[in-house]
Amino acid sequence: MTREQVLRRRIKLLTWVFIVGLLISGATAIPLLREVNCLVQLTGADKLLQNGTSDASPAWAIWLVKVQRGLRDVNATYPFLFYGTDWLAFGHFVIAVAFIGALRDPIRNLWLFNFGIIACGLVIPYALLFGAIRGIPFWWRLIDSSFGIFGLIPICLCRTWALQVASSNGEPKQGGGA
Numbered sequence: 001m002t003r004e005q006v007l008r009r010r011i012k013l014l015t016w017v018f019i020v021g022l023l024i025s026g027a028t029a030i031p032l033l034r035e036v037n038c039l040v041q042l043t044g045a046d047k048l049l050q051n052g053t054s055d056a057s058p059a060w061a062i063w064l065v066k067v068q069r070g071l072r073d074v075n076a077t078y079p080f081l082f083y084g085t086d087w088l089a090f091g092h093f094v095i096a097v098a099f100i101g102a103l104r105d106p107i108r109n110l111w112l113f114n115f116g117i118i119a120c121g122l123v124i125p126y127a128l129l130f131g132a133i134r135g136i137p138f139w140w141r142l143i144d145s146s147f148g149i150f151g152l153i154p155i156c157l158c159r160t161w162a163l164q165v166a167s168s169n170g171e172p173k174q175g176g177g178a
Helices: 003-027 032-043 059-077 079-098 100-104 110-133 138-168
Strands: none
Touching (some): 003 100, 059 138, 079 110, 110 138
């Protein structure tokens, strides 16, 4: 197997990892209340709270039960607000579909890796800024930021390998690849 074939295989594999990550991330934005109910039950967060909230209760348990209550209230009173997270999921799905172009021809569609790097990089300031505005605990904003960091890893590797393939073939770097 030639070096180019190895690199193309790696690009394909990590592009699939990125696509699947987007699809899973998007899919989890739809059944929020069910997911949080399961998480509260699995962690026993509600049992850790003494009479609602307590200074002795872990901060994560207090936060998780607060989120659960908020989602229940929204679901009971304003369920249409969940339509926003349905569209968030749709956005993830559409971006995942766009990366099929990178699967088909990673050199010609190098711009997708550049786009992915920019998008993943912007997750971090976005989560930190808007999380602070919305009162999200800092530790949770770090978890949200980790999605951008973990997305950067495969996308940066794919971009690097695509550039190596292009250089070894003497191909021009297309699609905004500099």
